Amino acid sequence: MEWIYSSLTSWQVIGTAFGITQVLLARKNNVNNYLFGLVSIIIGIWVRFRTKLYGDILLDLYYLVMSIYGYFYWKFGKNKKQAPIAYSNKKEHIKAISIVMISFILILIWLKNFTNSDVPYWDATTSAFAFAGMWLMAKRKIENWVYLNISNFISLPLLIYKELYIYAGLTAFLFIVAISGYIKWRKIIKNEERIVDATN
Secondary structure (H helix, E strand, C coil): CHHHHHHHHHHHHHHHHHHHHHHHHHHCCCCCHHHHHHHHHHHHHHHHHHCCCHHHHHHHHHHHHHHHHHHHHHHHCCCCCCCCCECCCHHHHHHHHHHHHHHHHHHHHHHHHHCCCCCHHHHHHHHHHHHHHHHHHHCCECCHHHHHHHHHHHHHHHHHHCCCHHHHHHHHHHHHHHHHHHHHHHHHHHHHHHHHHHHC
16 A cells, blocks of 8 residues: 555656656646646546545546647647637537536536445546646637636645645646736737737
8 A cells, every 4th residue: 555655656647757847838828738647647637546535547648648738739739730729609618618517418418326435526527627727728729727726726626635645736736827828828818919910
């Protein structure tokens, strides 16, 4: 058990380092954030498996897919050119809320009936909001920071309860960075709008 705990701690440190790099690059609107994120995700899957956070494993698998999608979408967008940062339209807001609701129900059913999770409601809630946040991040929508921070806020006490203190520290850090990221992305949008106005 001591070896497992020590190993979990070491992997948390490594995964956290990659996770911090990923979110700082995302804040800077750097597409390479996804490459660091992929490493962090793979490490996180193993750690969460050892601590029975199965909803988070499902979330990590979703992150894996959305990170690959997001990398190519950021790079090439819909018209083979880099997609810009933007606010979500009404249709995208509805989709994001729908992702939260549907994900919560499906994950909760799975956790309660097919796993030995001892925190199904917490796990399902954090995962549901993160699902929507990651989808918005892949679409380069500024609201991704809001959804991800709701997930971070709920996830923090859950990680402390599971004694994953390093990941809890990372989550607290991500909460702060998400606020900063929202502010920075909003400035980027305003600057791009000024450039468009100046050229018209």
